[in-house]
Amino acid sequence: MFQALVLLLRDWTDDQEDAGYESFKCGYYDEYTTPAGQEKNLMQMTFFPHQDNTETRLTFEFRKTILNSFKTTAMYLMAHPGLINNFPMPNEPHSKNWYPKFRECVEDFIDRTLAHSELSRY
Numbered sequence: 246m247f248q249a250l251v252l253l254l255r256d257w258t259d260d261q262e263d264a265g266y267e268s269f270k271c272g273y274y275d276e277y278t279t280p281a282g283q284e285k286n287l288m289q290m291t292f293f294p295h296q297d298n299t300e301t302r303l304t305f306e307f308r309k310t311i312l313n314s315f316k317t318t319a320m321y322l323m324a325h326p327g328l329i330n331n332f333p334m335p336n337e338p339h340s341k342n343w344y345p346k347f348r349e350c351v352e353d354f355i356d357r358t359l360a361h362s363e364l365s366r367y
Contacts, residue, residue: 250315251358257322271350273357275319288320321357324350 257271272280274288292308312318324346343351 248315249317250311250319252318252320253323253354254320255323256325258325269322271322271324271346272353273319273321275317278319287322288318291320292318321350321354323347323354 257269259268259270267285269285269287270280270283272283274280274283274286276286276288276293279286292312324344326344326347
């Protein structure tokens, strides 16, 4: 059994609702955690289907196998680095020039990943 799996979904936008999809905020999701102000949990909806879910049994069994292979599983929805809202993509790699939402997500992801509480769990 592996220690942890975090699915990193890059280039996520908070405005999926405009395109006819449910809207999910950028940030960290696990079985019990969502970003502040987010009511629905994308992790639960993806890996813990409810009775009204119509996905095939094979897909469910595959997802269950993934979950059972790790002590913990989570997903992180990461903002796009610079093309949202016509924000120009910087030519230099310095974080001070990144799209603010992307910088915020990177900082949060690193803080969560390298937090003492996370590293000491294993």
